[in-house]
Amino acid sequence: MTSGSRHDASFFSDLEELLKELLKERPEALRLAEKLLKAYRERGVRGVREELKLLIEEATGNEAKGQENRG
Amino acid sequence: MKLKVKRIEVEGFRAFPGRLSIEFDERLTVIYGPAGAGKTSIVRALEFALFGETREVNARLMRKEDLVNDFCEKARVVVILDGGGDGFLVERVLTKNGISRLKVTAGTSELYDDVAEQYIQSKLALLQEDFNWEIAVGHQELQALVHASSSLRDRILDGLLGLTDVRRLYRELSGKELKGYLKALRDELAKLGGESVLSRYEELKTRYRQVVVERDALVSELEQLEARKRLLDEERTLLQARAREASALIEEKGRLQAFLQSLGDERLARMPAIDENYVREYAEKFKKEVSEALEFFYMIREAEILKGLDSANLSELLKVSKELMEKMKNYTIKMEYEIKDINNEIKRLENYINDLEDELAELESKIDELEQSKIEYDMLVSKFGDSANITKRIAQIEVEMKALQSEESKVRCARDLQESVLHQIMDQGTATCPVCGSAITDAEALPKVEPVEAIRLKREKLERTLYDLREVERKLRRLEPELRLLDDYETRKDSLSKALDERLEELHELRASAEELEERLREAKRRVTGLLRTYEQLDNYYKRLRYAELQEKLKKIESEIRELGYDESKLSRVTSEINELDRKISNIKGRLSELENLERQLSEEIYRLEVIIVNLKSIKTREEKVSNLYRSLMIVRAALLDAHVGLRQKFTRRLSEVASRIFAKLETSGVYDAVDIEVQSTGSRGKRGHYVFRVRRKFDGNYVPAFTRLSDGQRSVMALSILLALRQLKPRNLSVIILDDAIPNVDEETKLALARFLAGEVGSAFQVILTTQSKRVAEELNSMAKVYSLEKIKTVPAETTSVRTQEHV
Numbered sequence: 001m002t003s004g005s006r007h008d009a010s011f012f013s014d015l016e017e018l019l020k021e022l023l024k025e026r027p028e029a030l031r032l033a034e035k036l037l038k039a040y041r042e043r044g045v046r047g048v049r050e051e052l053k054l055l056i057e058e059a060t061g062n063e064a065k066g067q068e069n070r071g
Numbered sequence: 072m073k074l075k076v077k078r079i080e081v082e083g084f085r086a087f088p089g090r091l092s093i094e095f096d097e098r099l100t101v102i103y104g105p106a107g108a109g110k111t112s113i114v115r116a117l118e119f120a121l122f123g124e125t126r127e128v129n130a131r132l133m134r135k136e137d138l139v140n141d142f143c144e145k146a147r148v149v150v151i152l153d154g155g156g157d158g159f160l161v162e163r164v165l166t167k168n169g170i171s172r173l174k175v176t177a178g179t180s181e182l183y184d185d186v187a188e189q190y191i192q193s194k195l196a197l198l199q200e201d202f203n204w205e206i207a208v209g210h211q212e213l214q215a216l217v218h219a220s221s222s223l224r225d226r227i228l229d230g231l232l233g234l235t236d237v238r239r240l241y242r243e244l245s246g247k248e249l250k251g252y253l254k255a256l257r258d259e260l261a262k263l264g265g266e267s268v269l270s271r272y273e274e275l276k277t278r279y280r281q282v283v284v285e286r287d288a289l290v291s292e293l294e295q296l297e298a299r300k301r302l303l304d305e306e307r308t309l310l311q312a313r314a315r316e317a318s319a320l321i322e323e324k325g326r327l328q329a330f331l332q333s334l335g336d337e338r339l340a341r342m343p344a345i346d347e348n349y350v351r352e353y354a355e356k357f358k359k360e361v362s363e364a365l366e367f368f369y370m371i372r373e374a375e376i377l378k379g380l381d382s383a384n385l386s387e388l389l390k391v392s393k394e395l396m397e398k399m400k401n402y403t404i405k406m407e408y409e410i411k412d413i414n415n416e417i418k419r420l421e422n423y424i425n426d427l428e429d430e431l432a433e434l435e436s437k438i439d440e441l442e443q444s445k446i447e448y449d450m451l452v453s454k455f456g457d458s459a460n461i462t463k464r465i466a467q468i469e470v471e472m473k474a475l476q477s478e479e480s481k482v483r484c485a486r487d488l489q490e491s492v493l494h495q496i497m498d499q500g501t502a503t504c505p506v507c508g509s510a511i512t513d514a515e516a517l518p519k520v521e522p523v524e525a526i527r528l529k530r531e532k533l534e535r536t537l538y539d540l541r542e543v544e545r546k547l548r549r550l551e552p553e554l555r556l557l558d559d560y561e562t563r564k565d566s567l568s569k570a571l572d573e574r575l576e577e578l579h580e581l582r583a584s585a586e587e588l589e590e591r592l593r594e595a596k597r598r599v600t601g602l603l604r605t606y607e608q609l610d611n612y613y614k615r616l617r618y619a620e621l622q623e624k625l626k627k628i629e630s631e632i633r634e635l636g637y638d639e640s641k642l643s644r645v646t647s648e649i650n651e652l653d654r655k656i657s658n659i660k661g662r663l664s665e666l667e668n669l670e671r672q673l674s675e676e677i678y679r680l681e682v683i684i685v686n687l688k689s690i691k692t693r694e695e696k697v698s699n700l701y702r703s704l705m706i707v708r709a710a711l712l713d714a715h716v717g718l719r720q721k722f723t724r725r726l727s728e729v730a731s732r733i734f735a736k737l738e739t740s741g742v743y744d745a746v747d748i749e750v751q752s753t754g755s756r757g758k759r760g761h762y763v764f765r766v767r768r769k770f771d772g773n774y775v776p777a778f779t780r781l782s783d784g785q786r787s788v789m790a791l792s793i794l795l796a797l798r799q800l801k802p803r804n805l806s807v808i809i810l811d812d813a814i815p816n817v818d819e820e821t822k823l824a825l826a827r828f829l830a831g832e833v834g835s836a837f838q839v840i841l842t843t844q845s846k847r848v849a850e851e852l853n854s855m856a857k858v859y860s861l862e863k864i865k866t867v868p869a870e871t872t873s874v875r876t877q878e879h880v
Contacts, residue, residue, distance in 0.1 A: 011233055014721070018714040019707075028699070029706040036707065040240050048243045052704075059696035060252055 012041050073806040074194065075838040076117065077153040083143030084119070084165075085112035096857040098834035101826075102842045103849035104861030110842035114207050114811045120150040120161045121191060122199040123171060129199060136169040143167075152194075152805075161191065196804050204231055205798060207809040210816070213790040217778070221761040228748075228762045231797050232722045237715045244708040249701040256694040263687050272680040279673045286666045293659045300652045303645050310642040317635040324628045327621055339618040350612040354382040357605045361392050364598045368402050370395070385613045392606055399599050406592045413585040420578045427571045434564045441557035448550040451543055458547045461540050468537045472530060479526040486520050493517070715759055716750060722800075723748040723762070729796035730789075734766070736828050737788045739820045743781070744769045746789055764789065784817035791825070795833060808833065809840040822848050830855040 016037060023030035032055075039047035075097060082090040086109035093102075093113065102110050115125040119138060127133045139146040150161045159177035175187035182190050197206070204212060204227070216227055229235050264271070314321060331339075358377060365374035373395055380388050455461050488505055493514055495502035501512045511517065632639070731745035738744070745767035750760045764777035766789065777789055791813055798808055814825065826848045829839045834855075841856075843849060849858050 011236070014718060015237065015714055018717045019710050022710040022713050023706065026703070026706055029703040029710070032700075032703045033707040033710060036240070036244065040236065040243075045239055045243055048240065052243075052248070055700055056249060056252060056697070059700045060256075060693050 012037065074152045074154040074158065074804055076807055076840070077151040077158065078149075079113065079117055079120070079151075080147075080149040081113065081116045082147045083140045084116050084146040084148055085109070085138055085140060087112060087116075088140045088142040093859060094857070095838065095840060097838055099830050099839045099841065099852065099856035101849050101852050101856050101858040102840070102861060103844070103846065103858060104842075105844055108861035110861060111209070111811055114209075114809055114840075114842065116148045117150060117809070118199070118202060118207060119146075119165075120148040120163050121195065121197075122202065123163065123173065123188070124199070126199070126203050134169070135165065135171070136167055139165055139167050154194075154804075157194075159190070159194065161187075194804060200230065201803075202805075205794070205801070205803065206805055206807055207811060208791075208794055208813055209811040210787070210813055213787045213794070213813055216790040216793070217764065217786040225759070225761055229719075231794070232719065232726070233801065234715060234718055234722070237711060237718065241708060241711050241715065244704055244711065246701050246704045246708070249697060249704060252697050253694065253701060256690055256697060259690050260687065260694060263683055263690070265687075268680060268683055268687060272677065272684060275673055275677050275680065279670065279677060282666055282670050282673060286663060286670065289659050289663055289666070293656060293663070296652055296656050296659070300649060300656065303649045303652065307642065307645045307649060310638065310645060313635065313637040314639075314642060317632045317637040320628050320632050320635070321637070321639070324625060324632065327625045327628065331618065331621055331625070334614050334618055334621075339614055342615055344619055345612055345615045347616060350385070350609075350616060351382055353612060354385055354388055354609055357392065357602075357609050358382055358388060360605060361395060361602055364399060364602055365395060367598060368399055368595065370398065370402075373398065385609070385616075389606070389610055389613060392602075396599065396602055396606060399595070399602070403592060403595045403599060406588060406595060410585060410588045410592060413581055413588065417578060417581045417585060420574060420581065424571065424574050424578060427567055427574065431564065431567045431571065434560055434567065438557060438560045438564065441553050441560065444550050444553040445557060448547065448554060451547055451550075455540065455543045458544060458551075461544045461547070465537060465540050465544070468533050468540070472533050472537070475526055475530040475533065479523060479530065482521055482523050482526060486523065489517055489520055712759060719750045719759070719762075723750060725800055726793065726796055729799055730793045731767075733795050733828070734789055734792035737792055737821060737824050738785065739818070739824050740785070742769055743767060743785070745774075746777070746792055747774050748793065764793075784814065784821065787814045787816055788821060788825075798837065806836075807838045807840065809842075811842045812844060815844065819845065819847055823851050826852050 016034065019033045019037070020030060023033055035055075036048055036051055039051035041047075043050065076095045078092065078094050080090065080092040081087050086107070091109075091113075093100075102113060104110050115127075115138075118125050124135055125138065128135050128138065145164055145166045147162070147164045152158050152161065159175055162174045162176070164172045173184050173187045175182040175190050177190065216224065219227060226235075226238075229238055358380065362374045362377050365371070365377065377391060377395060380391060382388060456464075492502040492504070492511055496512065496514050501510050503509070504511055727746060727748045730748070734746045735744045743766040747765040747767065749763045749765060751763045765774040766777045766781060767774050768780075777786060781789060791810070795808070808829075810825075810829070814822065817825075822843070822845050826841070829841060830852055833839055841848075841852075849860070852858060
């Protein structure tokens with residue numbers, strides 16, 4: 001059990017598989033989905049929020065900050 | 072790891088003021104008791120021990136401290152979980168004032184409070200919500216599953232299927248924050264001017280390039296013009312040096328040219344040359360004419376001066392003549408004024424004479440009228456005498472008339488007395504004389520009395536005469552002033568006639584004088600006009616002579632200037648060209664200054680725009696990145712929604728299969744044999760759709776809507792089937808199923824069927840704890856399970872520390 005989700009790995013692998021199938025023609029979106037899913041699996045809603053925050057910081061010019069936080 | 076509940080000890084918790092201890096069977100434990108016996112309290116005690124609160128507390132339906140029994144100060148629950156070598160003991164205490172303590176004993180370790188909580192969670196991997204829906208299920212959970220609104224049912228089933236995470240994840244990916252950033256960036260872009268800044272920048276760059284090209288061209292042209300000007304300046308300096316050498320001649324030439332210009336250069340140049348002797352004779356004749364004219368104008372002294380002049384000195388002669396002719400002209404003007412004054416005087420005199428004549432005529436008319444009155448007066452005087460005589464006569468007549476009046480009165484009295492006496496005589500035969508008193512008998516004896524009419528006629532005649540005389544007197548008095556006025560008028564007429572004659576004579580003299588002056592003026596003008604013509608002719612002759620002389624002199628000077636090497640026309644050309652160059656250079660410099668200003672302004676504006684564009688590009692890049700991220704996020708979100716639907720379909724397929732098998736065993740009516748959980752989508756992409764329960768009708772094999780076809784009890788059975796199926800499909804660390812009187816609304820047969828199913832198939836996979844009010848069920852399961860009657864357990868005094876926990880019914 002992690003702090004993120006009460007699910008076992010099979011649920012997330014099912015979901016990941018489905019997303020892979022759905023986003024096979026959208027590699028960028030798929031990468032984003034994987035990132036967010038990983039964050040959720042590991043740290044739950046807070047993880048998703050943090051990941052989104054980092055992505056926004058990277059996109060809005062606070063890349064250094066984003067990288068730093070990511071690092 | 073499969074954890075099972077080995078034992079629970081409850082003290083002072085909810086329905087239990089005393090202590091209760093129950094040992095659970097590994098497969099099936101039945102807790103039997105009527106309503107209020109405390110069946111649910113045992114289930115909640117387990118929930119409290121594992122999670123620190125119950126679902127009612129979690130839903131804020133009651134306070135945590137209300138879990139403590141009203142007669143106790145604290146509640147204590149001890150749960151022993153057995154998992155092979157992995158079990159642990161949980162002891163949780165809750166005081167009346169809400170203070171809770173937790174202790175976990177795992178092997179030789181004792182953990183407390185937060186650490187203990189974490190330990191329990193790590194072992195169970197179970198949320199309280201999942202415990203309520205999957206582990207310890209009551210009737211209300213089953214009812215909620217089938218009777219909830221479609222959206223609530225969706226949430227419940229998503230939770231049961233473990234899809235809540237997908238929901239949560241979807242909700243988190245709303246992109247609201249990104250949208251806010253996008254809007255802020257777009258606002259910033261719009262504020263900076265967006266695309267229009269770029270077009271403005273390009274426009275300015277083009278304009279800047281044009282300005283630079285124009286400036287370079289002008290600089291080049293300026294250099295050429297200045298080079299040319301330098302050459303011309305040198306040339307002009309040279310020419311000016313030569314001009315200085317010939318300056319006196321040039322000055323003289325200039326004066327001559329100016330003088331020739333004043334003479335009428337071009338006109339005189341066209342005229343033929345004239346003989347000087349002829350001009351002298353003409354001048355002599357002119358002098359004579361002017362002298363005669365001066366004498367005519369009584370300017371004897373001036374005539375003498377003129378005669379003294381030499382005719383050969385034409386300039387002097389013309390000058391003096393001109394002045395004298397001016398004097399003559401002034402003289403004629405003076406004469407004109409004099410004539411004008413005389414004519415005015417004549418006019419004034421004529422007006423005066425006219426006035427006198429008018430007055431005289433009026434006077435004569437009045438005299439005529441008054442003479443008629445004089446005739447009338449004279450006639451009246453000749454007939455009646457003058458007014459004094461008439462007055463006298465009137466006085467006499469008035470005296471006469473008074474005498475007549477007196478006489479008439481006397482006669483009238485006498486006649487009245489006589490008549491009275493006569494009447495007496497006629498009546499009485501006798502009468503008494505009123506005078507002497509004697510008796511009178513004979514009427515004839517009475518004295519004769521003169522008749523009154525005669526006197527009256529006399530008086531009337533006198534009255535008429537008096538009237539006439541008075542009329543005449545009035546007329547005479549009226550006419551007398553007129554006669555006096557007539558005398559005055561005649562005197563005035565004589566005076567006027569005399570004045571008129573004098574003025575007429577004066578007028579005659581003035582007219583004669585005016586005629587004489589006019590005649591003299593005409594003569595004077597004629598002479599002046601003639602002299603002017605002669606003067607002009609002579610002046611022309613003089614100019615022609617002078618022009619020829621000056622031309623000769625000018626040619627000589629020009630020849631001398633040429634000899635000195637001075638070229639005036641060239642200097643003029645050079646100067647003109649230099650001036651023209653100066654003008655052009657000045658224009659170019661002005662334009663260059665404008666261009667420099669413009670270039671500076673453009674440069675500053677371009678720099679400003681470049682800064683904005685850099686900023687703009689940076690924001691644009693960010694906007695694109697954020698936009699891409701937002702787009703990707705929305706794609707992920709949509710995919711997540713599709714994945715959610717996919718997972719629902721996948722899970723419900725498997726769940727339907729297992730639930731159908733269970734439902735077939737529990738559904739005792741024999742009408743339906745399978746359950747189908749379908750996700751009915753609204754059709755449009757991106758919608759999750761709703762869970763719909765259907766059951767298969769045995770006799771025709773058709774699936775029909777569960778909600779409309781099944782009874783309340785059948786729906787509970789269906790919900791239970793689904794939950795049991797879910798537990799089979801989704802293993803948990805806590806391998807327990809607690810059914811807390813889950814289907815009280817079914818018949819005994821169904822309850823027994825459930826009991827058998829739990830004891831058999833389910834009990835082999837899970838530890839089952841069943842609470843029920845049904846005595847028959849308890850009896851049915853007596854041989855297969857540990858059965859506890861709570862009625863009996865509750866009678867145990869609180870003081871006893873050990874409770875007989877197992878009671879076979």
